[in-house]
Amino acid sequence: MANGTPLKLGWLYPTLMSTYGDRGNLTCLQRRAEWRGIAVEVVALDRDSPAEAFAQVDVIVGGGAQDRQQELVMRDLQGEKGAGLKAALDGGTPGVFTCGSPQLLGHYYEPGVGQRIDGLGVLDLVSVHPGPDADRCIGNMVLKITASRLAADLQKMLGRVPYVIGFENHGGRTKLQTAEPFAQVIKGYGNNGEDGTEGAFQGNAIATYSHGPLLPKNPFLADWMLKKALERQRQEEVNLSPLDDAWADQGRVMMLNRLGVQESA
Amino acid sequence: MVDRIRLGLAIWVARVVTALVRSLGLGAASVLPGSVARRIQPQALRLLARQYGQGVVLVAGTNGKTTTSLLLRSMFEDHGFSVTHNATGANLVNGLTAALLADANWWGRIDRDVAILEVDENVLRLVLPEIRPRVLLALNLFRDQLDRYGEVDTIARRWREAIAPLENATVVLNGDDPTLSEFGQQLEKQWEDLARVQYFGLNEPDRYLEEIPHAVDSIYCPRCGTSLNYRGVYLSHLGDYQCPSCGFAKSKPRLNSADWPQILIGLYNKYNTLAAAATAQLFGVEETTLRGSIREFKAAFGRAEELTVEGTPVRILLSKNPVGTNETLRAIVELSQDRPHGATVLVVLNDRIPDGTDVSWIWDADTEKLAQSAGTIVVSGDRLYDMALRLTYSQPQPGAGARIIPEADLDQAIKQALAAVPAGETLYIVPTYSAMLEVRQILTGRGIL
Numbered sequence: 001m002a003n004g005t006p007l008k009l010g011w012l013y014p015t016l017m018s019t020y021g022d023r024g025n026l027t028c029l030q031r032r033a034e035w036r037g038i039a040v041e042v043v044a045l046d047r048d049s050p051a052e053a054f055a056q057v058d059v060i061v062g063g064g065a066q067d068r069q070q071e072l073v074m075r076d077l078q079g080e081k082g083a084g085l086k087a088a089l090d091g092g093t094p095g096v097f098t099c100g101s102p103q104l105l106g107h108y109y110e111p112g113v114g115q116r117i118d119g120l121g122v123l124d125l126v127s128v129h130p131g132p133d134a135d136r137c138i139g140n141m142v143l144k145i146t147a148s149r150l151a152a153d154l155q156k157m158l159g160r161v162p163y164v165i166g167f168e169n170h171g172g173r174t175k176l177q178t179a180e181p182f183a184q185v186i187k188g189y190g191n192n193g194e195d196g197t198e199g200a201f202q203g204n205a206i207a208t209y210s211h212g213p214l215l216p217k218n219p220f221l222a223d224w225m226l227k228k229a230l231e232r233q234r235q236e237e238v239n240l241s242p243l244d245d246a247w248a249d250q251g252r253v254m255m256l257n258r259l260g261v262q263e264s265a
Numbered sequence: 266m267v268d269r270i271r272l273g274l275a276i277w278v279a280r281v282v283t284a285l286v287r288s289l290g291l292g293a294a295s296v297l298p299g300s301v302a303r304r305i306q307p308q309a310l311r312l313l314a315r316q317y318g319q320g321v322v323l324v325a326g327t328n329g330k331t332t333t334s335l336l337l338r339s340m341f342e343d344h345g346f347s348v349t350h351n352a353t354g355a356n357l358v359n360g361l362t363a364a365l366l367a368d369a370n371w372w373g374r375i376d377r378d379v380a381i382l383e384v385d386e387n388v389l390r391l392v393l394p395e396i397r398p399r400v401l402l403a404l405n406l407f408r409d410q411l412d413r414y415g416e417v418d419t420i421a422r423r424w425r426e427a428i429a430p431l432e433n434a435t436v437v438l439n440g441d442d443p444t445l446s447e448f449g450q451q452l453e454k455q456w457e458d459l460a461r462v463q464y465f466g467l468n469e470p471d472r473y474l475e476e477i478p479h480a481v482d483s484i485y486c487p488r489c490g491t492s493l494n495y496r497g498v499y500l501s502h503l504g505d506y507q508c509p510s511c512g513f514a515k516s517k518p519r520l521n522s523a524d525w526p527q528i529l530i531g532l533y534n535k536y537n538t539l540a541a542a543a544t545a546q547l548f549g550v551e552e553t554t555l556r557g558s559i560r561e562f563k564a565a566f567g568r569a570e571e572l573t574v575e576g577t578p579v580r581i582l583l584s585k586n587p588v589g590t591n592e593t594l595r596a597i598v599e600l601s602q603d604r605p606h607g608a609t610v611l612v613v614l615n616d617r618i619p620d621g622t623d624v625s626w627i628w629d630a631d632t633e634k635l636a637q638s639a640g641t642i643v644v645s646g647d648r649l650y651d652m653a654l655r656l657t658y659s660q661p662q663p664g665a666g667a668r669i670i671p672e673a674d675l676d677q678a679i680k681q682a683l684a685a686v687p688a689g690e691t692l693y694i695v696p697t698y699s700a701m702l703e704v705r706q707i708l709t710g711r712g713i714l
């Protein structure tokens with residue numbers, strides 16, 4: 001059924017970084033490809049993987065980690081592995097990074113307890129946890145995509161740019177420096193609860209606090225990533241066949257109604 | 266003396282409030298009296314808790330608190346102790362106070378032997394200094410309702426800080442849980458008294474899981490961060506492990522699990538059984554009594570409850586986190602493996618406070634086997650589409666496997682699920698906590714229960 005060179009889906013540290021159902025993003029990409037007859041291969045990028053593997057995937061998925069696990073990941077990413085990952089992202093490999101993983105793509109993360117952890121510096125942002133007793137940012141969220149290139153692509157694919165729904169649960173607060181925000185917060189806290197921005201968008205990578213997980217709830221983002229990855233692989237325009245997303249749509253409508261959000265055209 | 270008078274007054278007022286709440290039909294008054302009493306006598310919890318001649322047992326952990334407490338209660342009662350137990354599941358500070366108040370006389374005197382109090386993970390550190398338990402029983406620490414509690418590591422650290430200063434407490438810990446085992450080993454060093462740190466756990470390699478499930482929390486050494494080597498896993502991250510780097514290993518359990526029978530079904534309940542038995546032994550309960558209590562035990566409300574609805578057998582299996590859900594789904598798939606129509610299941614997913622407001626955990630549960638089986642799965646609850654998507658994404662092609670039917674109206678969903686059960690088969694209802702209450706209400710409202 002499936003044909004062509006398999007699309008390699010790289011999964012960052014499957015056991016260390018999978019806190020809030022984050023593997024749902026990977027499952028979503030995998031199934032949406034398989035359902036369309038596109039061959040995929042899941043590649044775990046972890047402590048036992050060779051450094052080359054990090055640069056040789058078509059899509060990268062990263063999830064959240066507890067503080068201690070995050071430290072282990074950062075230690076492992078020092079050197080060649082980190083450089084490979086950075087090269088892949090700088091080169092335009094599509095990626096989705098939720099929860100804790102945007103923090104490690106920034107310049108540094110200061111945990112609630114313990115030492116500052118240096119990040120990869122792929123994204124121009126910093127994250128600070130205000131301390132173990134500070135309130136966490138928790139709840140359902142609604143986002144309006146503002147990243148200009150992503151919004152333009154979605155407009156072309158769908159004829160509109162739908163709101164993104166999700167759930168956030170983070171202690172750390174992120175401040176963007178020159179990084180472009182992924183979205184504007186319609187409901188929720190976002191990067192820091194203050195400036196109304198959420199996540200970051202760079203190259204073809206989406207970084208966001210929105211888990212839930214992100215992609216099954218917002219399948220248009222999954223399809224955008226698959227399309228990007230296939231086009232990079234095949235060097236030609238790719239149009240994905242449509243899938244039945246009625247349940248995802250109904251779930252979105254239900255959540256927007258519940259939060260009293262009117263989706264503007 | 267003034268303390269005593271004020272406690273008496275607190276009790277009078279709390280009793281009046283209880284009577285009012287009940288007579289106005291406002292509820293079971295499981296929390297409010299505690300809140301009122303603590304206003305009048307802030308020391309109420311301390312003054313009540315210290316009256317138990319045999320002391321207080323605090324029961325903490327993500328899964329199994331109620332089942333274990335009920336079993337421990339039977340063991341104590343079979344031994345001849347009179348017992349206070351916060352059976353309503355109100356396990357925050359006011360609920361605990363209310364539970365003790367209910368067994369006090371008008372002068373604030375309690376003449377029961379022992380109290381068993383289930384305690385919410387995050388409240389434990391607050392009540393430890395007030396209650397000063399004789400035993401703290403810690404069952405496990407799973408990823409559950411993280412939105413309320415923060416991270417597993419943080420919880421363990423807070424527990425350790427709160428228990429360490431208590432000079433007469435004993436801890437009974439799940440030695441198969443690396444975080445709790447490390448917790449105990451730290452206390453052994455700090456207290457320099459091995460008798461005060463006891464463990465329970467499994468010692469039955471023939472019951473290892475074939476592979477480590479996805480929903481595992483801490484398979485890294487809590488001491489040095491290296492990946493733990495597991496000789497085998499019993500469930501989730503509970504198993505026989507050792508750290509290749511610093512030598513940290515599982516603590517030796519007090520009882521040899523292979524020699525002990527268990528209550529109900531499933532490895533979960535083996536742990537619960539051992540936890541209760543190890544604790545009861547510390548109070549001098551004889552082994553023959555313990556075994557008798559285990560034999561006679563009946564399931565608690567909502568947990569593996571069995572009913573008959575319009576002639577169809579129904580099992581309600583409370584399900585609130587990935588680990589518990591995996592165990593539940595595994596049991597359902599096994600029980601209906603050889604049936605031509607597969608299993609008929611009603612899953613009800615709510616996201617209210619008692620359920621945890623974050624439903625993303627369903628993606629950490631291993632739903633593939635059930636979704637790919639031949640059965641019918643009706644889905645309902647506040648977040649039915651989240652669950653419907655989770656199940657669909659478990660299938661190699663949408664529709665290849667179980668029939669998935671989302672139905673927002675719970676009443677309708679129950680009707681449809683009942684109608685889908687082939688003759689002679691069982692309906693499995695898998696609800697979150699608040700959903701379980703709703704399901705029961707509907708079944709009762711129809712006069713079915």
Ligand SMILES: [Zn+2]
Binds near residue numbers: 510
């Ligand atoms: Zn170690």
